Amino acid sequence: MATPLYDEASIRVLKGLEPVRQRPGMYTRTESPMHIVQEVIDNAADEALAGFCQHIQVVLHSDSSISVEDDGRGIPVGLHPEEHAPVVEIVFTQLHAGGKFDKKGDGAYAFSGGLHGVGVSVTNALSSRLEVCVWRGGQTHQMVFADGDVKVPLRKLEPVSRKKTGTRVRVWPDPRYFDSPVIPLAELVHGLRSKAVLLSGLKVSLTIEKTGETRHWQYQDGLRGYLAEELDGTQALVPAFEGRQYAEDDHEAFAPGEGAQWVVVWTVDGPLVRESYVNLISTTAGGTHESGLREGLFSAVKTFAELHSLIPKGIKLLPEDVFARASFILSAKVLDPQFQGQIKERLNSRDAVRLVGGFVKNALDLWLSANVEAGKKLADSAIRQAQARARSAQKVEKRKGSGVAVLPGKLTDCESSDSSRTEVFLVEGDSAGGSAKMGRDKEFQAVLPLRGKVLNSWEVERDRLFANNEIHDIAVAIGVDPHGPHDKPDLSSLRYGRICILSDADVDGSHIQVLLLTLFFRHFPRLVEAGHVYVARPPLFRLDVPALGKRPARKIYCLDQGELAAVQDKLRKEGVKEQAWSVSRFKGLGEMSAEQLWDTTMNPDTRRLMPVVCGELGIEATTRMFDMLMGKGESAQRRTWLEEKGNLAELDV
Secondary structure (H helix, E strand, O other): OOOOOOOHHHOOOOOOOHHHHHOHHHOOOOOOOHHHHHHHHHHHHHHHHOOOOOEEEEEEOOOOOEEEEEOOOOOOOOEOOOOOOEHHHHHHHOOOOOOOOOOOOOOOOOOOOOOOOOHHHHHHHOEEEEEEEEEEOOEEEEEEEEOOEEEEEEEEOOOOOOOOOEEEEEEEEOHHHOOOOOOOHHHHHHHHHHHHHHOOOOEEEEEEOOOOEEEEEOOOOHHHHHHHHHHOOOOEOOOOEEEEEEOOOOOOOOOOOOEEEEEEEEEOOOOOOEEEEEOOEEOOOOEHHHHHHHHHHHHHHHHHHHHOOOOOOOOOOOHHHHHOOEEEEEEEEOOOOOEOOOOOOOEOOOHHHHHHHHHHHHHHHHHHHHOHHHHHHHHHHHHHHHHHHHHHHHHHHHHHOOOOOOOOOOOEOOOOOOOOOOEEEEEEOHHHHHHHHHHOOOOOEEEEEEOOOOOOOOOOOHHHHHHOHHHHHHHHHHOOOOOOOOOOOOHHHOOOOEEEEEOOOOHHHHHHHHHHHHHHHHHOHHHHHOOOEEEEOOOOEEEEEOOEOOEOOEEEEEOOHHHHHHHHHHHHHHOOOOOOOEEEEOOOHHHOOHHHHHHHHHOOOOOOEEEOOOHHHHHHHHHHHHHHHHOOOOHHHHHHHHHHHHHHOOOOO
C-alpha cells in the first residue's frame, strides 16, 4: 500500500462560509435548527435591548421555513467603507463581521449578546435559502441567499413611509446539517416568551401557519410575574427577593450600565425553576453570573445568621445550603461577555462573579435587615440543609470502616469528607504544588504533588503498580484500588468526587497528562466511566490591558497561542492601541502566584475543567488507540500513524 502523499498541495484553505458547512458542530448545535434561528431572534432582541424595537413577530411557515421581523432600525444597506460591498451582504456572508464588536459609548450595541460576529452568517451557511428584507430611509431593500451565497443581489422594492423601519429575515434550514430538520416548538416558545419577560413592554408574537394559531407575550410584571407563573402556586418559604442594580458612571470596577436584575423565591418543596440570561441570551448551562448570584445570596444569609447567633456549634454553612431551595430568574448586563463556545450556553467572564455577587449581597443585606422574621426563616432552612448534609457525610464515614490506609505524607488533604463536593488536584512538581496549596480552598480541595513523570503503566501488571511510588500515592489518596474494565470496584470508598490532572500548559505538561490518562483508563476505568476524572486547563498567557473609555483596566488570561491571537484581534477592534497592552507568558505553573492559580484554574466559578470521556470511538476503539500510542513494541505503527495522520491534528481553543 502506497504512503499517502503529504506536500504543499495537501494543505487546504477554507474560505468564506465553507468552514461552517465543513464542521457545523463547531458553530452550532446540530440536533435541530433551533440555534441558527435563535441567532436571528437574538439580533432582533438586541435592537429591543438598545431601545429601538417594540415588537418582534415570528412566523413558523407551512413549508418549514421561519421568519423573524422586528421594527428596529434595520440592517444598514449602504457600502462598507473598507469592504466596498453592501453591509447587509457582509453580515450574512462573512464570519467575524457584525455591529457588536464596538463596545464604546457611541457603539451601535453597547450591550448585546453578539460577541464573535459569526451568528447570522452561520444561519445563512446552514440554510438552503435565506431572504432578508430591510425597511430603512423610506425604502424597502431585499436580498436573497442560497446555500450561503448571494442568489439575488441587494435591490430596492416599493418605497414605504419613513416611519417604517426594521428587518425581516426568513430562513429555510438545510436538513443535511441537522439530526432533525424540525424546529422544536416548545423550545421556540420558551425562548420567545423569555425575551418578552426580560424586556418589559416588548411585545413578542408567534404565528403557526399550519394551525392558524397566534400567541402573544407582553409582561408588565417582568421577572416576578414570570417566575410566579413558572412556579404555579408552589408554596414560598419567604416573600420573593427581587432587585436590580447597575454600575454608575463613576463606578471604580465596572463599566456604566453593567449589572443585573433578579428575582429569587425560596420554596418549601416542589420542582425548582432556574433561568439565567446575559444581554438577553439564555445561558442554559449557567456560568459566572449564576456563581455570583449564589455567592451573593450565601454571603448575605451567612452574615445575617452570624449576626443573630443562629448557627449551632459545629455546623458550617456552605453556599449550596442557602441555594438548595432557591428558584431564580437572573438577567445580567455585561459589556463584553465571554461565552463558552459559539452557542453561548455558559458565561465565562470572570468579572461577572464580582459584578453580580456584590450587587446581590448588598441588596439582600438590606432586605434581611428590613425583614428580620423572613431572614430567620431563610437562615433556619439553610441550617437544616447543612445539618442534613453533615449527617449524610457521617453515614459515609461509618461505611468506610476502620481499616484505612495511611495517606501519603505529601498529600495536602481538604477538611470536608463529602465526596460529592471534594476534589483532588494531581499537580506537576513541588513548586506548582506549593502554589496550589496556598491558592486552594482548603474546605474541599486537596493537592497531591507529583515528582517527575509518572510511569507509563499501559503494559504494567496490576500487582506491580504499587512498586511505583507516584502511582501508589495516587491510589491511596483517592481511596480506590486499581481494577480492570470488567471489575466492579467499591466506589463508596472514593475520597474525592473530582480527580483533576493539573500540569503545565506546554509539551511536557501534555506528556504528563497523557501518562496520567493512560493510568486512569487502563487501571481505574470505572472512575473514568463514572465521570470522576478531569483535566484542568491553566492559561499560557496573560494580557494586561489598560483602562479605555467605559472599561476599567483588566487582566485577560488565554489558554494558548490561538486564543491569544483572537483576544488581541478583539482588542484592536475595541480601539485599544497595539502598544497599550502587555503580554506575559507563564513558563509553568510554578511561576503563577497562588492568587493567579486560584483565579484561573482552581476556582470552580472561573476555571476551565474538562471532563475525561471516551467519546465517539467507544471503549474498544479507544483501547486499540492506546495500544498503538503507548505500547512499547508499537514504535513502527506509531511512526506510520503520525506520518499519515499528523496533519489532521487540531488545536482545540
